Amino acid sequence: MDPKVSTAAATPSPRSLRARDKLMHTAERLYAEHGFANVSIRMIREAAGHRNKSAVQYHFSSRDDLIQAILTRHATAIERHRWPMVQALDTSGGVSVRDWITCVIKPSIEHHIDLGTPSWYGRFLAQAVVEPSLREYATQVSMDTPSWRRLQQLRPSRRDSDPASDPASDLAERHGAMVRLLIVHMSAELETDLAAGRVPPSGAETSWRRLGDDLVTAVHGLSSALLETSSP
Amino acid sequence: MDPKVSTAAATPSPRSLRARDKLMHTAERLYAEHGFANVSIRMIREAAGHRNKSAVQYHFSSRDDLIQAILTRHATAIERHRWPMVQALDTSGGVSVRDWITCVIKPSIEHHIDLGTPSWYGRFLAQAVVEPSLREYATQVSMDTPSWRRLQQLRPSRRDSDPASDPASDLAERHGAMVRLLIVHMSAELETDLAAGRVPPSGAETSWRRLGDDLVTAVHGLSSALLETSSP
Numbered sequence: 001m002d003p004k005v006s007t008a009a010a011t012p013s014p015r016s017l018r019a020r021d022k023l024m025h026t027a028e029r030l031y032a033e034h035g036f037a038n039v040s041i042r043m044i045r046e047a048a049g050h051r052n053k054s055a056v057q058y059h060f061s062s063r064d065d066l067i068q069a070i071l072t073r074h075a076t077a078i079e080r081h082r083w084p085m086v087q088a089l090d091t092s093g094g095v096s097v098r099d100w101i102t103c104v105i106k107p108s109i110e111h112h113i114d115l116g117t118p119s120w121y122g123r124f125l126a127q128a129v130v131e132p133s134l135r136e137y138a139t140q141v142s143m144d145t146p147s148w149r150r151l152q153q154l155r156p157s158r159r160d161s162d163p164a165s166d167p168a169s170d171l172a173e174r175h176g177a178m179v180r181l182l183i184v185h186m187s188a189e190l191e192t193d194l195a196a197g198r199v200p201p202s203g204a205e206t207s208w209r210r211l212g213d214d215l216v217t218a219v220h221g222l223s224s225a226l227l228e229t230s231s232p
Numbered sequence: 233m234d235p236k237v238s239t240a241a242a243t244p245s246p247r248s249l250r251a252r253d254k255l256m257h258t259a260e261r262l263y264a265e266h267g268f269a270n271v272s273i274r275m276i277r278e279a280a281g282h283r284n285k286s287a288v289q290y291h292f293s294s295r296d297d298l299i300q301a302i303l304t305r306h307a308t309a310i311e312r313h314r315w316p317m318v319q320a321l322d323t324s325g326g327v328s329v330r331d332w333i334t335c336v337i338k339p340s341i342e343h344h345i346d347l348g349t350p351s352w353y354g355r356f357l358a359q360a361v362v363e364p365s366l367r368e369y370a371t372q373v374s375m376d377t378p379s380w381r382r383l384q385q386l387r388p389s390r391r392d393s394d395p396a397s398d399p400a401s402d403l404a405e406r407h408g409a410m411v412r413l414l415i416v417h418m419s420a421e422l423e424t425d426l427a428a429g430r431v432p433p434s435g436a437e438t439s440w441r442r443l444g445d446d447l448v449t450a451v452h453g454l455s456s457a458l459l460e461t462s463s464p
Contacts, residue, residue, distance in 0.1 A: 036269035221457020
């Protein structure tokens with residue numbers, strides 16, 4: 001193998017990186033606003049200002065590859081919020097259920113605040129998690145992170161039989177699915193309201209934090225209720 | 233206006249109704265299995281066995297019209313389950329919060345059991361509620377029913393300030409959104425597991441009823457928790 005070729009392939013030029021970045025942003029916006037079903041690769045290329053017909057194919061091997069790259073970028077940004085929160089939890093001694101749930105929910109809320117208004121990630125992700133060819137990747141990409149794995153080890157044990165304490169259990173899986181979809185789809189709903197002007201941009205940060213608090217409370221209540229029923 | 237023309241338009245032949253029905257079933261299955269983004273009108277027409285290129289256009293004015301017809305058909309079937317449940321609640325005197333939540337959740341669970349295995353409605357609906365052009369219709373179609381409107385009037389009042397007692401309030405809206413999306417997306421997840429054989433067909437009815445019970449419990453817990461926080 002020619003080392004020059006492999007170096008060239010591994011180190012794209014800044015210009016190439018910018019073009020790739022622009023394609024990802026454009027795709028995310030179009031998918032969020034019009035739906036996966038109504039956006040073609042050609043529309044993305046044209047909206048990103050490329051005349052070269054194979055511009056998208058040059059950067060991404062397929063539509064799913066493009067979408068997965070967008071998902072990965074957001075997961076990396078969320079990881080930057082979750083990692084210090086999990087570290088703080090790690091050194092705090094006793095972990096309360098509420099603190100633990102906060103570490104599950106708040107990092108993606110903070111990421112949404114970072115994105116500003118309008119953003120497109122919420123609506124984009126809500127579609128990805130229900131599309132057959134993408135749902136698995138969209139779910140796994142945030143769980144295959146160091147902070148998520150550490151968080152699973154820190155899960156507070158309770159005196160009662162905790163449905164979530166055995167992550168392989170059936171109830172734990174159903175519970176995890178409920179929590180995941182509450183976060184994803186409630187975030188998409190708020191983003192939709194912000195994009196439509198039903199919530200003014202000046203109220204965006206407050207609304208995101210309120211959604212975060214609502215979700216922590218709701219997930220806490222939901223988890224306690226499911227746990228109580230499952231106790232012998 | 234020629235009355236004969238209007239009569240002809242209002243009364244499609246049994247053959248035309250069967251063709252329309254077949255197109256709806258085929259579309260629902262293809263959308264559920266491959267995603268809205270990956271299914272064209274042509275694929276639906278061909279899979280339904282039509283050689284005439286305008287077969288879909290003859291029955292439906294657009295893709296969204298076709299999808300809305302599918303949504304309406306399911307809403308009508310769910311209404312047939314909910315109406316007697318709401319009537320029973322209506323004549324029972326005191327309505328408990330749990331009974332009320334059961335009337336929200338169980339009708340669509342019963343509808344899923346009626347559909348048998350495999351079914352496609354769950355995955356179809358999960359995509360419709362997150363697609364920009366369809367989400368409003370997909371949400372409203374089940375709320376614009378006599379049983380749903382009656383159920384709102386029967387909502388149990390509590391001694392505490394009930395976040396859900398004023399349906400126009402902001403918290404009531406956020407709470408309603410959480411409940412709605414839990415039902416829609418958890419049903420889609422179970423349907424996916426059934427379709428993939430991760431849950432055997434013989435266990436389908438048990439799994440649907442367990443999901444119904446889980447959802448009633450989870451929604452009860454979630455609602456109580458949100459209520460408590462919102463109390464002065």
